[in-house]
Amino acid sequence: MAAVLLIGSVMKFAIALFSAAHAPSSRRALLFAQAALAGGHEIVRLFFYQDGVYNACASVVTPQDEQDLPQQWRAFVSDNRLDGVVCIAAALRRGVLNEEEAQRYQRSAASVEAPWALSGLGQLHDAIQDADRLICFGGA
């Protein structure tokens, strides 16, 4: 793999995902991200926005005969030590909370844990500035 890489050809990607874990576009985003790393490129940040926050939700239960996208994303982000950011505003309004937010708003359920971080939309802006390419996935 390394032999085919030319100097300067490593691209920095920012990937934004707008769809829930059960949407086909969420799987496409994961396969694109895997292919980007396999091609020797860098992912500066994965940003999960709108319904995309459900991909970071640990309480999602996927039917046994379907792709478990939340689990696959978790493994992908952990194994490759990527920066997986979940939009905090989108997450709160969907009841997708980490321990800190669950305590802050006195809710009984926290469903976001490492490797995910809840943070603001500024993190997407920052990633776009840092990356060579922004690729968005969402919808169908």
Added chain:
Amino acid sequence: MSTLHVLSQSPFGDNRLASCLRVLGNQDALLLCGDATYALQPGSPPFEVLQAAGVNLFVLAEDLQARALDTPDWAEAIDYSGFVELSIEHDKVNTWL
């Protein structure tokens, strides 16, 4: 400045394809994935529009295969590494969310 346009919605459900073709520049390319690959159903209106448009057309092979459709000779089927390369070859990627 070139743009890779990515469509994933079925062309039979909305006007994204027509809107996309209207803004598509000479240097641009169009990638069909997901249900957007139904545009390659032979004989359908979107198929004929695309054939006549003469755009740089790419399609995600596995999504086409999942729908039992063939790649016409005026389109190119690619895998995910091809998708990554396309996104690099173009200056911007515009996903029609």
